[in-house]
Amino acid sequence: MSGHSSYVPSRGIMQWLDARLPLPRLMYDSFVAYPVPRNLNYAYTFGGILAIFLVVQILTGVVLAMHYAANSAIAFDSVEKIMRDVNWGWMLRYMHANGASFFFIAVYVHIFRGLYYGSYKAPREVLWILGVIIFLLMMATAFMGYVLPWGQMSFWGATVITGFFTAFPLIGDPIQQLLLGGFAVDNATLNRFFSLHYLLPFMIAGVVILHVWALHVTGQTNPTGVEVKSSKDTVPFTPHATIKDSFAMAIFLILFAYMVFYLPNYLGHADNYIEANPLKTPSHIVPEWYFLPFYAMLRAITFNIGPIDSKLGGVLVMFGSILVLFFVPWLDTSRIRSTAFRPVYKIFFWILVADCIFLGWLGSRPAEGIYPALALAGTIYYFGHFLFVLPVLGLVETPARLPGSISESVLAKHGGSGTPVGAAAAPETKG
Template identity: 75%
Template sequence: MSEGHSTYTPKSGIERWFDARLPLPRLVHDSFIVYPVPRNLNYAYTFGGILTIMLASQIITGIVLAMHYAADTGLAFDSVEKIMRDVNSGWLLRYLHSNGASFFFIAVYIHICRGLYYGSYKAPRELLWVLGCTNFLLMMATAFMGYVLPWGQMSFWGATVITNFFTAIPLVGDWIQQLLLGGFAVDNPTLNRFFALHYLLPFMLAGVVTLHIWALHVVGQNNPTGIDVKSTADVVDFTPHATVKDAFGMTVFLFVFAYFVFYLPNYLGHPDNQTVANPLKTPAHIVPEWYFLPFYAILRAITFNVGPIDSKLGGVLAMFGSIAVLFLVPWLDTSKVRSAVYRPWYRAFFWLFVANALFLGWLGSRPAEGAYVVMSQLATLYYFAFFVVVMPLLGLIETPRRLPNSITEAVLEKNKASGTGEIAGPETKR
C-alpha cells in the first residue's frame, strides 16, 4: 500500500521552488490525501486521529500551565489555585489538561482493544504494535508524574506508596527509589524531578508517535476483515473518505470531552486531592487515578510468597508484567487469521477479557481486604491467562469462519445482508 510514485503536481512556480528544496507539501499530499486506505474501515479506526488531537491538546495546555506553576512544596498547591482563580482562562486550561489526561487514556484503551480485536499486531505490523505499546508506557509515566504536581493529599501519598514499591527490587530497588525521590522521602526534590520529567516526556511521546505513524504508512492500515489489500478496488483515498469519518468521530469524542470539562470538571478526580498535602495525615484509602486502577489491583493481588520472591516484589513484577506482556502479543497469538470477526472462540474470550479489565479497575478502587483480594487474584489470573494461554492455544485448536476472498467481497456481502446495495468501484469513486 505504501509503494508507488508520488502523484503530487506543483501548480505554481512557488510550489515548484518549494517542492524542489523541501517537499513538505508532497509529503502531506502523499500521506494524508491520496494515501490508500482499506475501504471498510469503521469508526473504531478513528481513535488514532483522536489520540493525536488529544496529545497536541495536552502539550499546548501543559506548556501554558507550566508558565504559572511553581514547583515548590510550599507553593505548588497555591500556584494551582492561583491558576484557577487569577490567570485569564486558567480554570479552563487546568480542566482541559486534567480531564484531557482521562480522555487520553479512554481513547488509548479503546485503541488498544481495537488492535487486539482486529489483530492489528500481526505480521507485518509487529513493530507498529511495539511502538504503540511504547507510547502507552510513556503516557503512563507522564500521567503518574503529572498527578503529583498539584501537591494535594492523594498526589503526595500516591507518590509515596508507588515509589516505595521500587524498594522491593533486589540490589537496585533502594537506589531507584532515591533516584526518583531525590532523597529518602517525597519532598521538594521529588516535586522538581517529577515536574521536569512531566514536561519532557510528552515531547518524547510525540517523537515515538511520529515513528508510530511512519511505521503505519510503511506497512499499511489493517482493516476489520484482517485481509490484505489485493487490488485498487479494495482501497479508497484517505481524503475525503477517511478524513470525513475521522472528523465525525473526533467531533463526537470532543463533544463528550467538552461536556466533562464544562459540567463535570472534577468528576474523574479524587476529592482528597482538593486538600493540600499533609505528610502527617494519611488518607483512609490511597488510590491512583482511575486509569491506573486495573494495574493497581494487579499490584495488590499478589499477597503470597513464591519461593524466594516475597509478596511485595511479586506484586511489582505482576504490575510491570501486565504491561510488558502487551509487547509480546504479536508472538503470543499463533492464529493465522487476524480479525476476531472470523474467530468465534477468540471473540468470546476477548470480550471476557474486556469485562475482566473493567472489573480489575473497579477492584483497584476497593480496599485490599476480604473478598476483594480473592476477586483481584482471580481477575489477575485471567488477565495473564488471556495472553499466555488463550492466545497461543486458540491459534492451534480454533476453526475460524470462512474468510472472504477480498476486502471488496466482504463489503459487498455486508451491504447485501443489510440491504444497502453494492458499493461504487474505484472508477466510480474517482
C-alpha cells in the same frame, strides 16, 4: 502500501519548495491521496482522536507550566492561583486534567481494537511495539503529572508508587532515591517530576511520528483482516477517512467539553483539594482511574511465591501485565487476523474486556475482605488469556470463511455487486 506520488505542485512558490523541502508532498501523500481500506469502521478513528488530544495536552500543559511553581512550599497555592487569577486558567487546568482521562479512554479503545482486529500480526509487529511504548510513556507522564498539584492524593500516591522500587533487591533503593532526590517525597521530587512531566509529552510525539511512519510502511489493517489486493479494495484518505475521523472527533470533543464545563472534578479525587501533609495519611490511597486495573493486580499478590515476597511479586505482576503486551504478536498462533472470523476466541476476547473493567473496579475498592481474592482471580485470567488462550486456541480453533477480498466483504455486507463506488479514485497499492 507504497506507490508513486501523485502530488502536482502549483506554479511558483510550491514548485520551488517541493524541489527543496517537499513537505507539502509529504502531507498530500500521507493525508490526502494515501490509500486506506474501504471497509474501515469507527473503531479505526481513535488514532486520529489520540493525535488531537496529544496536541491539546501539550498546548494546555505549556501554558500551565508558565504559571506553575515547582516548589513544595507554594506548588499547591500556584495551582489555586491558576484556577482563580489567571485568565481562563480554570478552563486550561480542567482541559488538561480531563484531557488525560479522555486520552486514556481513547488509547484503551485503540489497544482493544488492535487486539480484536489483529493489528499486531506480521508485518506490523514494530508498529504494535511502538504503540505499547507510547502507552508506557503515557502512564509515566500521567503519574508524574498527578503529583504536581501537591494535594494529599498526589503526595501519598507518589510515596506509594516510588516505594514499589524498594521491592527490587540491590538496585531498588538507589532507583527510589534517584527518583525522589533524597529519602522521602519532597521538593526535589516535585522538581524532578515537573521536569519529566514537561519532557515526556515531546518524547511521546516523537514515538508517535515513528508509529505513523511504521503504519504508512505496512499499511492499515481492516475489520476483515484481509490484506489489500487491488485498487478496488481502497479509497483515498481524503475525503473518505477524513470525514469519518472528523465526525468521530466531533462526538468525542463534545463529550470532552461536557466533562470540562459540567463535571470537571468527576474523575478526580476530593483529597487532592487538600494540601499535601506528610503527617496525615489518607484513609484510602487510590491512583487515577486509568491505573486502577494495574493497581488491582499489584494488590492481588498477598502471599510469597518461593523466594519472592508478596511486595516484589505484586510489582512483578503489575509490570508484567504491560510487558506481556510486547509479545502478543508472537503469542497469537492463529493464521486468522481478525477476531470477527474466530467465533470461539471472540468469546474469550470479550471476557478479557470484562475482566479488565472488573479489575478496574476492584482497584478502587479497599484491599480487604473478598476483594484481594477477586483481584487474584481477575489477574490469573488476564495472564491466562495471553499466555494460554491466545497461543492454544490459535492452534485448535476452526475459523469462519474469510472473504476473498475487501471489496467482496463490502459488497456482501451491502448486498451489492460489481465495482464498489469510489474504487476508480483509489491509487494502486501493494498488499
